[in-house]
Amino acid sequence: xxxxxxxxxxxxxxxxxxxxxxxxxxxxxxxxxxxxxxxxxxxxxxxxxxxxxxxxxxxxxxxxxxxxxxxxxx
Numbered sequence: 001x002x003x004x005x006x007x008x009x010x011x012x013x014x015x016x017x018x019x020x021x022x023x024x025x026x027x028x029x030x031x032x033x034x035x036x037x038x039x040x041x042x043x044x045x046x047x048x049x050x051x052x053x054x055x056x057x058x059x060x061x062x063x064x065x066x067x068x069x070x071x072x073x074x
Contacts, residue, residue, distance in 0.1 A: 009017075021029045052058060
């Protein structure tokens with residue numbers, strides 16, 4: 001479902017949107033910019049939790065990080 005939203009922008013921003021994004025694509029462009037800030041992706045969060053439960057992979061990652069930190073400090 002989609003909802004209509006009225007926003008107010010300056011003439012300069014409006015012209016820039018039309019020029020760079022194109023007529024008919026502005027809603028999609030704005031939604032793409034805003035979505036990561038207002039819609040939580042539970043799938044990604046669960047994938048991070050699952051990865052954290054993999055003790056062997058976590059141990060390997062920690063070893064890799066620690067080894068590379070020493071190299072970066074040289």
